[in-house]
Amino acid sequence: MILSSQALVQRPKHIGISQPSRARSIMHPRVFVSILTAVWLLHSSAPAQEPNAFQKGAQLTMLQINDVYETSPVGGLGGLARVATLKQNVARSGATPLLVIAGDFLSSSVASSIFKGRQMIEAFNAMGLDLATLGNHEFDFGKDVLLARMGESRFQYVVANVFDAATGRPVGGAAPHLVKTFGTLKVGFFGLCLVSEEISGDKRRGLQFLDPMTAAERAIAALHREQADAIVAITHLSYEEDRRLARRFPEISVIVGGHEHFPITAMVDRTLISKAGSDAKWVARIDLRRDRDGLERHLSMVTVDATLAEDAATATVVAAYDARLGKELDVVVATSRVALDGESRSVRSGETNLGNLVADAIRAAAGADVAIVNSGSIRGDRVYPAGPLSRRTLLAMQPFGNVICTLVVPGRIVRQALNSGTAQWPTAAGRFPQVSGLTFAIDAKRPEGDRVTNVRIGGGPLASDRPYTIAIPDYLLTGGDGYDMFAGQRIATGPEAGEIIVAALERYVTTRRDIAPQVDGRITIVR
Known part of the structure; x- marks a missing residue:
């Protein structure tokens, strides 16, 4: 299936939107309103590989993906071998x-926690990736790993605002900007990465970041000197930053963006902004053509599904790493000296040592004051015996692929979350909270929704108006399990930048090697 727009010449005449479905992602209401006022997308049943009249006359066809964490399909959609076939078509x-x-x-x-992203580079090489910019997750393993992966790449990086501190040059041999000619159309490209607290500490060591707007101004000036007919910005910025970029530099023809995990197509003044969701579930096809009236742009959002065959070369790389991953999952990463209680009836109605372990790992990864995790995300429904802990066991405990989000909230929101989580107690429920960094009591005599008492954080009583940093799974950020109190709160680290929980759990137990988590009185029952 294709989501297709009319040919866009400077500004569309029609307004409205129809979006593909999206999984495990959030859309802030303000962003959704902005998108609604952006561009008209029309459904079409034409096969993805069948070009229309405009596309047949295009001088350049860009195929965009962004925020791709998996090489194989996710929920039946995506898969880099299918994307390779789309390019060939x-x-x-x-x-x-x-x-x-x-x-x-x-x-x-x-897979990336094990292979440090090498599986992605090899798949990109096989599928024929042409251009890439860096996102915040490219810095997760530090400069040395980033440079190694860039050195293994057989495609060009375009990054105008990240530099090697030792040399002052663009990191890893990236081009800050470049020009490519397609027939008579001369297109200038430059790349931008967000600069935020999401890239901090060890992730920044040995690197220098320039403000994206300053870097854009320099790159655009250089592309003007090279007499580019069209300018394309390949960005990993927030949607609001992309809008600001478009307003400040209207000479940008197209912003090929990332960071958000759902498809976005928008017109801001004369600039087309495109984001293609995540995990290559969609590919944004952007066709460019120059005529006497200027530059014409046509966008279609292609759903990557089983109607696209898998490219054999790319599929071979993906299968090889899947096989290696299976072996790596059996590697023992730590030892538990105690059994870990993951039985559903236990973890969904009271404190357990496995619940404490998961919550502690989340809080440590985020550096937060407290952590709350819904018990429904702790899986296996069994007591894990004392002894070796393999990666496969950790994945059985945390199989959903949720990521850690960090918010700054007043104490009353923490209390609301605890009251919501215990609303169905003593009935076992997936919303029941496992916690770290705080203690509280459940008063069985109090009414449902107001049972939580004696909340203490850091050894002192909860202050209703004091701000606290709280780490939660991204599922709760979207109101999952009834945790709707987090809507509208300040997000310090959103789902686009957070660490996957099972990776944080592995790092937490690996660092300690020998663990013995206890039920230590974080949750008490007053009868």
Whole structure:
């Protein structure tokens, strides 16, 4: 299936939107309103590989993906071997395809926590990726790993605002900007990575970051000097930052963006903004053509599903790493001196040592004051015996791929969350909270929704108006299990930047090697 727009010439005449379905992602209401006022997308049942009249006359066809963490399909959608086939189909139709990724691919996934993103680079090499910019997750393993992965890449990086502190040059040999010619169309490209607290500490060591707007100004000036007919920004910025970029530099023809995990297509003044969701479930096809009236742009959002065959070369790379991953999952990473209680009836109605372990790992990874995790995310429904802990066991405990989000909330929101989580107690429920960094009591005599008492954080009583940093799974950020009190709260680290929980859990137990988590009185019952 294709989501297709009319040909866009400067500004669309029609307004409205129809979006593909999206999984495990959030859309802030303000962003959704902005998208609604952006561009008209029309459903079409034409096969993804069948070009229309405009596409047949295009001088350049960009195929965009972004925020790709998995090489294989997720929920039946995506898969890099299918994307490779899509590129080949476009080339066979007579178009000139340019496959671009707008950042976030080295991390975070279970495979990346083991292979440090090498599986992504090898798959990209096989599928014929052409251009890439860096996203915040490219820095998760530090500079040395980033440089190693960039050195293994057989495609060009375009990054205008990240530099090697030792040399002052763009990191890893990236080009700050470049020009490519397609027939008579001369297109200038530059890349931008977000600069935020999401890239901090060890992730920044040995690197220098320039403000994206300053870097954009320099790159655009250089592309003007090279007489580019069209300018394309490949960015890994927030949607609001992309809008600001478009307003400040209206000479940008297209912003090929990342960071958000759901498809976005918008017109801001004369600039087309495109984001293609996550995990290559969709590919944004952007066709460019110059005529006497200027530059024409046509966008279609292609769903990557089983109607696209898998490219054999890319599929071979993916299968090889899947096989290696299976072996790596059996590697023992730590030892538990005690049995770990993950039985559903236990973890969904009271404190357990496995619940404490998971919550502690989340809080440690986020550096937060407290952590709350819904017990429904702790799986296996069994007591894990004392002894060796393999990666496979950790994945059985945390199989969903949720990531850690960090918020800054007043104490009353923490209390609301605890009251919501215990609303169905003593009935076992997935919303029941396992916690770290705080203690509380459940008063069985109090009414439902107001049973939580004696909340203490850091040894002192909870202050209703004091701000606390709280780490939660991204599932709760979207109101999962009834945790709707987090809507509208300040997000310090959102789902686009958070670490996958099972990777944080592995690092937590590996660092300690020998663990013995206890039930230590974080949750008490007053009868």
